[in-house]
Amino acid sequence: MFTILGIPGPLLFGQLLLGLINGAFYAMLSLGLAVIFGMLNIINFAHGALFMMGAFVSWMLLEYVGIGYFPALILAPLIVGIFGLVLERTIVSRLYKLDHIYGLLLTFGLALVIEGLFRNGYGSSGMPYRIPAALQGATDLGFMFMPNYRGWVVLAAVVVCFLTWLIIEKTSLGATLRAATENAPMVQAFGVNVPRMISLTYAGGVALAAFAGVLAAPIYSVNPNMGSSFINTVFAVVVIGGMGSILGSILTGFGLGIVEGLTKVFYPQASATVVFLVMVIVLLARPRGLFGKAV
Template sequence: MLEFIESITGVPTPLLFGQLLLGLINGAFYAMLSLGLAVIFGLLNIINFTHGAQFMMGAFVAWMLLNWLGLGYWWALLLAPLIVGATGVIIERTMISRLYKLDHLYGLLLTFGIGLMIEGVFRNEFGSSGLPYRIPAELQGAWDLGFMFMPIYRGWVVLFALICCLATWLVIEKTRLGAYLRAATENAALVQAFGVNVPRMITLTYGAGVALAALAGVLAAPIYSVNPQMGTNLIIVVFAVVVIGGMGSILGSVLTGFGLGIIEGLTKVYWPEASATVIFVIMAIVLLTRPAGLFGRA
């Protein structure tokens, strides 16, 4: 069987599956981050340029919880999204909420500025070399799947990200709260007329989107080293993912995220030089053929 796969693909199977797994993990982060961006965009009509910095904050809060308070990975998984989400609520209340009547581009510029500030502060405090974060004891080691060794933590990241995405989809599509949210995305004024506190809903939505980014940051902490720039390069790719998928559908962003991660992984096997740019090239092709994105509405 393995020889058969090798003869078709023309590369050693450990290399192939290793890169596929790496692609799946990157895809998990793309999916979680683009999901948060899409939820925020749906209600606030701004694109959250601070998202990368908030992803990075999630990883740093996990590191601080461990090194300053002795609280481990599982606590971080719970607390970091809450803490970073709370800072998001403050940012929305004090700054972003002042811009809703203006051109949406101002929201982009504001969140870009906030992102620069956050990144700069962390770089001053922690330098740019990166801090180590250990994989929790429960998730160390690897499974022998027969065709490859699967580090348990990496499998966990993919699984947990899938669960998060599914949970977000369920909340938005199947609950009363989600119904309000979708209604407010269509017509906020009308929903407010029915007595729903829309400004509070907007604030909490922003907080939730930010918390999702922070959660991805905690997941990323043991894989990548925790450093102030970890979010920025990732978030630019996520923007391309969002353009490819279109921000109209939740499942669409999840599918696009994972799919592009896998494509990127495969590119690393066959044409390593192009792996950094392949997503951008796909973005260009999608724009030329389906300008609204694969799952977007024009």
């Protein structure tokens, strides 16, 4: 067995892969938060609950309707995205004229209500979701065995993050979104239906969270608390990356996942706090975040 810095190779790479998986979820979730914050100026505290809903909806689709994993990857984000659209139209949109803090309080309350409803209906012990047959097993990479499903999660997350970045930075729709983030009244005065664009942006960010939820279902058990256990770290990621930065959210998400994984190898006691330590250091040295624009 080979070792690196006195650590057995398989252990190191195993933790690196775990870190990369966590990083994939951090990236997808903080990306959605960044998109929503840019457009709505609302810190969407319900994001973790909507991630959990994505996992639950895929579980329900399988349990009640017999719809499997791959269709659920499309259907669950669609269903939860529509739920997000209804939330935005009926509740969230009433707060745009008020201070940030109201949006934060409202979405925090929504998260508690959603999680409470699922806990009431399904308990908090969690339900297993089987890895789809096509992604079971493991591949020998030479230096380690990689479970196929974990490789798939990283791949899917990278593709989804890249596509989101591409849409926002390189298409005319993305240019309109960026312009509306900068000066919404001006964009509306050009003839763009900005309120509709805001609703669809919220739905898109929510769908991204739900997609992450479906990916997470076979890894973590499907339970009402799965979102809230993630979301604290995700908010730290957003702060470190810089509010509203698309590329920053993606890179910081993956990067911090890896940092967490490495900490588990070298100093396991700090693995739960290392992200917040990084946050403190970044905020001291660069208050706007690593990729944030000057305020």
